[in-house]
Amino acid sequence: MSVVDRQEWDVVVVGAGGAGLRAAIEARERGARTAVICKSLFGKAHTVMAEGGIAAAMGNVNAGDNWQVHFRDTMRGGKFLNQWRMAELHAQEAPDRVWELETWGALFDRTKDGRISQRNFGGHEYPRLAHVGDRTGLELIRTLQQKIVSLQQEDYKETGDYESRLKVYQECTVTRILKDGSRVSGAFCYERESGRFFVLEAPSVVISTGGIGKSFKVTSNSWEYTGDGHALALLAGAPLLNMEFVQFHPTGMVWPPSVKGILVTESVRGDGGVLRNSEGKRFMFDYIPDVFKEKYAQSEEEGDRWYEDPDNNRRPPELLPRDEVARAINSEVKAGRGSPHGGVFLDVSTRMPAEVIRRRLPSMYHQFKELADVDITAEAMEVGPTCHYVMGGIAVESDTAAARGVPGLFAAGEVAGGMHGSNRLGGNSLSDLLVFGRRAGLHAAQYATGLSGGRPLVDDVQVDTAAAEALRPFSAEGPEPGAEQGRPPENPYTLHQELQQTMNDLVGIIRREAEMEAALEKLADLRVRARRAGVEGHRQFNPGWHLALDLRNMLLVSECVARAALERTESRGGHTREDHPAMERDWRRVNLLCQLTDPTGGLAATDPVHGQIDLVRETTEPIRPDLLALFEKEELVKYLAEEELYE
Amino acid sequence: MSSYEARFKVWRGDIEGGGLEDFKVEVNDGEVVLDIIHRLQATQAPDLAVRWNCKAGKCGSCSAEINGRPRLLCMTRMSVFTREETITVTPLRAFPVVRDLVTDVGFNYTKAREVPAFVPPEGVGPGEYRMMQEDVDRSQEFRKCIECFLCQDTCHVVRDHEENKTAFAGPRFLMRVAELDMHPLDAASETGLDRKRTAQDEHGLGYCNITKCCTEVCPEGIKITDNALIPLKERAVDRKYDPLVWLGNKIRRRPSESA
Amino acid sequence: MNSGGVRTRTRAAIAAPHLRTDRWWLAPAATAAGLLAFVVYSTWRAFANSDYYAAPYVSPFYSPCLAENCEPMRSGPNWEIFGSWWGLSPALLILIFPLGFRLTCYYYRKAYYRGFWASPPACAVAEPHKKYTGETRFPLIFQNIHRYFFYAAVPVAGILTYDTVLAFRDEHYEWGHMGLGTIVFLVNIVLIWAYTLSCHSCRHIVGGKLKHFSKHPVRYRTWQLVGKLNARHMLLAWTSLVSVALADFYVYLVASGAFDDPRLF
DSSP: OOEEEEEOOOOEEEOOOOHHHHHHHHHHHHHHOOOESSSSTTOOOOGGGSSOEOOOOOOSOTTTOOHHHHHHHHHTTTTSSSHHHHHHHHHHHHHHHHHHHHHOOOOOOOOOOOSSEOOOTOOOOSEEEEEEETOHHHHHHHHHHHHHHHHHHHHHHHOOTTTEEEEEETEEEEEEEEEEEEEEEEEEETTTOOOEEEEEEEEEEOOOOOOOOGSSSSSSSTTTTTHHHHHHHHTTOOOEETTTTTEEEEEEOOGGGGTTBBBBTTTHHHHTTEEEOOOOOGGGGGGGGGGGGGOOOHHHHHHHHTTOOOOOOOOOOOGHHEEEEEHHHHHHHTTTTOOTTTTEEETTTTOOHHHHHHHHSSSHHHHHHHHHOOOOOOSSSEEEEEEEEEEOEEETTTTOOOOEEEETEEEGGGGGOOOTTTOOOTTTHHHHHHHHHHHHHHHHHHHHHSSSOOOOOOOOHHHHHHHHHHHGGHHHOOEEEESSSTOBBBBHHHHHHHHHHHHHHHSSSSSHHHHHHHHHHHHHHHHHHHBBBOOHHHSOHHHHHHHHHHHHHHHHHHHHHHHHHHOOOSOTTTTTSSSSOOOOOGGGGGGEEEEETTSSOOOOOOOOTTTTEEEEEEEEEOOOHHTTTOOHHHHHHHHHHHHHEEE | OEEEEEEEEEEEETTTEEEEEEEEEEEEEEOOOOHHHHHHHHHTTTTTTOOOSSSSSSOOOEEEEEETTEEGGGGGGGGGTTTTTTEEEOOSSBBBBBEEEEOOOOHHHHHHSSSOOOOOOTTTTTTTOOHHHHHHHHHHHHHHHOOOOOHHOOHHHHHHGGGGTTTOHHHHHHHHHHHHOOOOOOGGGTTTTHHHHHHHHTTTTOOOOOOOHHHHHHOOOIIIIIIIIIHHHHHHHHHHHHHHHHHHHHHHHHHHGGO | OSSSSSOOOOOOOSSSSSOOOOTHHHHHHHHHHHHHHHHHHHHOEEEEEEEEETTTEEEGOSSSSSSTTTTOOOTTSBOOOOSSSSOOTHHHHHHHHHHHHHSSOHHHHHHHHTTOOOOOSTTTSOOSSSSOOOTSSHHHGGGGGGGHHHHHHHHHHHHHHHHHHHHTBOOTTSSOOOOOHHHHHHHHHHHHHHHTTTTTTHHHHIIOOSGGGGGGGGHHHHHHHHHHHTTTTTHHHHHHHHHHHHHHHHHHHHHHTTOOBBBBO
């Protein structure tokens, strides 16, 4: 059966968003022959959806900014759960990563003196986000794409083949990471267009597949966000970290239903937009938590002055970190002060002239005009929380982006965990992609080219097993062995909708113990049914089949989220427990690791109680003293446990 | 919220052949054509192939032709049609079909590779780039492009003449040449690369007869013809057909774009 | 069924050359009809060689008048550069410039490629031609000389301005007069200038060719102004086309005695 086409590479990058492309560029520039494989067309990755900007402490607009301030903001935003070393590297290296983009042709908006302009954003003390209108993600992805093309042009000049050292396999999906013993040996893939299987043999695999939002009903994420990378790593034996932290962006569209969840950029608030409830009240002033009391304006007047004079006034509470704003909106709606379609009002129309709105927020203007028939220069938008980002992810070494426990496996971007702690600040995602994308590419290349003892081998049995697994949906027609006779196969679309509803209702923005237990039971039921998910038609560009395969990943990841959320009995960042509403200092040092119950990577376990995931608690390494010294003692008291402060 | 049943004709098939298939499908308030295609997948045709990603008009994946006009499925609201109308959805007709609404857009990726990349200026390190907003405005407009390839699809130069595909880069990539030529720090000419000349000699600018369909279909509202293609034609004229400019360059021995 | 274009074998098998359901043919048909009407009218008037001067008005088709056979116009735009050997209508000597300007204009090219040549008739509607080489070869490669016609169109517009100034005299060449014709001429000259300056070549020359606007603030301002006009190039192309024909027709009516120029003061 092993007649599957095989190709040899040094580094395989799974995912062609910001992190993946940056990793590929780095790996290729370090001399590794690199393949990128992505589910969509090249240049369509979810990164294009990022609107606000790239956080980097360049200090172009406010010279007071530097990496230490950025580090502090990041740690505060993540409620000190961040892998502090990652936050440190991120804050230090982000400016270089942004400047580098300019040398590849990126065109950011400019300051008066010709430098990169920077804008305000939630949780950032200074204007820090390099941006291009509200389409920064597009600029990022296009620049990286064009850099890849330019490297290919170099290779073409030298070798006569554009793809001799750097190739993009577009519209292909990886279903399994292959291993030789404990080491990575390659990836098993299929081409979406033809349904053909192939194997990319490589000692290094970088996972940069983004997030998990498609497991939730209301989400700003695209169909690709099915948690593939998380699942691939789990199945390959690497643990996932702190999966309970899921960010609900406070402002998604709520109307019409077909666009519910689509993102409304935070720049709307950064540039002066305000949140109001149905009574016309700027309710955010009632929701400033104690830890942020000193940092935010206490009156509307002060908040309004801040836009003009940020040095002598405090910022308005609309710019609190996302978790705070999302919870506040949720409470307002629950209290019956919501907008007609179950959100709140976000208004720029009374705050800026129409001309300025159209210039600074062109795609928001366009989006509301086209999709909701709302003119944001004349009326308020209706917005509500939407599943946006997962802070949890593959547990990695901070410096090398290497996944723990699986030599040759690396992870960067949203799929990697730790960097953002319990909540990510806006703008820190694009910089994360660049900083750790580069690091992953660098170390993946070093690992691949510095191998001693030969390349790891691809095992035929693993290839056959992977192929059989991928083909199962086509044979689901008949009754399964041991199953009831004549039960029709399950419709993958129906299963997906049920999964989304379950996660949205039971493991959503506000969580309760009983609901999460119910969710785990429902997930177990879906898991059993998903094994009988069947598809019609053939392998050529068959979306039903693709979805049936993605279901495995979504179910695995959803179970991780639900289990970890049930375990963590506190509220912190993107994890809010109604039954444990306070942030507990003792939980700060605790990381929750998800591992596959069956260490061989099998998925046989369908026991509803135990499921497929084991949870392990781990105590984090103490924060380095010089980094702790960047904070005031009074602030640390709010976050750190007694004994930590003592040390 | 009101819903109704709409009549659709969707092209189904592959390179071997195919045709328009009739569907009746529920439509709700505020929906776009892509929602309807998804409903068909979930309820009537699970293997109906369609490309899509962001569903917010930002990624440019769901390009197709609706009632004969190149459009994004996710940005075409059902409310622009009457309830009685039969809505016809076909794949892009300028490119080879793969299956159903999915076409092989490889042509565009081939052309992208043929445009020489940005050339960074020598002696200017990362972080030292200084550019004025008015100098980047023009190229920024072109960088709004989401590469949906609707302009490439509608352009009659290749849509109606397969044989021109080798010689003609299409509006999207001629616009890319214009973008780089207007980039305030692109140093291509210092390396002997004259983008104005190559626009005509290598990317087929002369094939464009400025009939503006690319501009008409652009979902980003980029003025491709007026702001990219015509200025590029004028720049090519500077180089190739303007004896005064030619003479001036001979005498002063410096390229005029250093202005 | 497998032939070129949208019916190429590799493309989705759809027999219809297009599937548009709107009235896509309306715009090219209207364009063709409008242009045709102007061509017929202007051909008649250009060859007529009569009724083009009624003091103080000279038809824009005959200005400047460059041959000896021109009607005498006191201090008007007749300069006998061509002498007596020219026996045809003097309009033919000068019309070549505005004609060339409009013929190579980026807007008119679109209009007649679509309206007359159906290349393409409308967006996503298959064109009826087997081969297409665009503006890469003779004769269409000559479209690239649009800029020189622009250079020529500027002095022509200058002379028409002069004619408009002269229209402030009365039929006895006394200054301080204004008739209905003066208004027709004023409107026409404003539109002619707006059309001429909104030209894409003009936009390029005044500033579009620059790489760094920031180093040339005055040219940048000019480029922006021309750009604003340029956005309305199509509108200006049509209105100025109509106004120039109307101005000529007005002169014709007055000169042929069919109509008496109402005097305002």
